[in-house]
Amino acid sequence: MSVLYLAVMSGSLPTVRSITTRCGNASSAGLSSQNALHAAVFQGSEMVRLLLEWTPCGPSLASQADDTGSTPLHFASSTGDHLSVVGAILRAVPPCVVRMRDSGGLSALHVAAGMGHDRVAESLIKACPDAAELRDDHGGTFLHAAARGGQLKVVRLAIKKRTLRGLLNAQDGDGNTPLHLAVAAGAPAVAEALMGKGKVRDDVMNNDGQTPLDLAVRSTSFFSMVSLVTTLAAFGAQSHPKRRDRVQQWDGREITKAIEKTSDSLAVIAVLVASVAFTAANSLPGSYEQSGGGTNPEGKEVIKGMAVLQHEPIFKCFLILDSFALVTSVLAVVLLLYGKASRSAGSWKNFAAALHCLWLSLVSMVLAFYAALAAVTSTAAVRGIAYNIIHNALFVLLAVVSHFVSPRVSSRMLSKYLWQCGSRGRRSVVVQQYPLVGAFVRNLILFRVANCVVVLVLVGVTTVLALR
Numbered sequence: 001m002s003v004l005y006l007a008v009m010s011g012s013l014p015t016v017r018s019i020t021t022r023c024g025n026a027s028s029a030g031l032s033s034q035n036a037l038h039a040a041v042f043q044g045s046e047m048v049r050l051l052l053e054w055t056p057c058g059p060s061l062a063s064q065a066d067d068t069g070s071t072p073l074h075f076a077s078s079t080g081d082h083l084s085v086v087g088a089i090l091r092a093v094p095p096c097v098v099r100m101r102d103s104g105g106l107s108a109l110h111v112a113a114g115m116g117h118d119r120v121a122e123s124l125i126k127a128c129p130d131a132a133e134l135r136d137d138h139g140g141t142f143l144h145a146a147a148r149g150g151q152l153k154v155v156r157l158a159i160k161k162r163t164l165r166g167l168l169n170a171q172d173g174d175g176n177t178p179l180h181l182a183v184a185a186g187a188p189a190v191a192e193a194l195m196g197k198g199k200v201r202d203d204v205m206n207n208d209g210q211t212p213l214d215l216a217v218r219s220t221s222f223f224s225m226v227s228l229v230t231t232l233a234a235f236g237a238q239s240h241p242k243r244r245d246r247v248q249q250w251d252g253r254e255i256t257k258a259i260e261k262t263s264d265s266l267a268v269i270a271v272l273v274a275s276v277a278f279t280a281a282n283s284l285p286g287s288y289e290q291s292g293g294g295t296n297p298e299g300k301e302v303i304k305g306m307a308v309l310q311h312e313p314i315f316k317c318f319l320i321l322d323s324f325a326l327v328t329s330v331l332a333v334v335l336l337l338y339g340k341a342s343r344s345a346g347s348w349k350n351f352a353a354a355l356h357c358l359w360l361s362l363v364s365m366v367l368a369f370y371a372a373l374a375a376v377t378s379t380a381a382v383r384g385i386a387y388n389i390i391h392n393a394l395f396v397l398l399a400v401v402s403h404f405v406s407p408r409v410s411s412r413m414l415s416k417y418l419w420q421c422g423s424r425g426r427r428s429v430v431v432q433q434y435p436l437v438g439a440f441v442r443n444l445i446l447f448r449v450a451n452c453v454v455v456l457v458l459v460g461v462t463t464v465l466a467l468r
Helices: 003-010 013-022 036-040 045-052 072-077 083-092 108-115 118-127 129-133 142-148 152-160 162-167 178-184 188-196 212-218 222-234 253-282 313-342 347-376 379-405 411-427 429-433 435-466
Strands: none
Touching: 003 013, 003 036, 013 045, 036 045, 036 072, 045 083, 072 083, 072 108, 072 118, 083 118, 108 118, 108 129, 108 142, 118 129, 118 152, 129 162, 142 152, 142 178, 142 188, 152 162, 152 188, 178 188, 178 212, 188 222, 212 222, 222 411, 222 435, 253 313, 253 347, 313 347, 347 379, 347 435, 379 435, 411 435, 429 435
């Protein structure tokens, strides 16, 4: 390694400036046939500028490749933090440097696309438009690299530029289009962009005779499979022609195992919720009336053993919410136990129904707690402390849980999927090959509707409290 290379690695601008100023023929050799400019791209634009202005050796450094065939432009394209570095190199070199490929056939544009650096990719295409047509050793364009990495921004760049739209349906050496690779990578957002705005063909088969929808069956993650299938089916994608009796269903053994492992824990939680709800019903807020006989200030007869707050609207809200929490938690226990005991193919239906019941019981218990606090404290105190804590925490809880149980697909795609599959019914291969997807989508929509109802109940309880 040369002194100049080591000076660049140390990040010492004064040293590099001194060497380039006084030694016009100094060596720039570095590790693995790299030169000083390879190392400089990670040190910032000022270091790169010093080397590029170094006469007479500076400009030639940009076209030199290391042992892997990578030029300094390859290195700079691999990081999106130094766009100015890429710009400095592009201004100092001819366009042919952009078309240089490494030992794997990757150009700097392939590297930038695979890393998701859309601004770098745009700069490279602007400097050398022909670079967009370059293919790697597997016949893939930069768009294939972006789809393989699930890089949505780069894919949108190709969709937006009319001159690049011809690459949207291009096939690589294996016959895969960018849509094939996006599905294989588990990137539903990329698939949605390609099919929605890019309007790519979804019936193209690769060398193995598989369409993009056929590749979704390889997904090992349930959420990834749901996201891909709903996105593809929403746009009417079809698998390759096959006999219906030989349709390969998605392997749901992991879901069955997860249900069996989770059922016991959820049953324990449901029993605990039921116990809390039952205890709350026997320890009413405000306690009981201790006096015997007589009338209250409103002229109503007071009976011994009756709740003091029995005529308060907020207390009635507490009773309703507590009763609902008790009933739904008990129902969740029954469904979980029955589903695990039956071990039938449809036991997941009981599990899904139990999850809905358990979620509603937990939220009802939180709302009942809020109503109990509101019944025994002043309105100002509740609004100042309990309301802010419980109200904000509940909304955060709803948002977090909704995020974890929702696949990476928009609500519009879910609704469009139900419409597409509903119009085709059981005749659709998608329904036959992925039977759990439709059920999951319907349960997810039901879950979101239930959350909206919870929000309305919270608003209702707050309104009752405000009218006290």
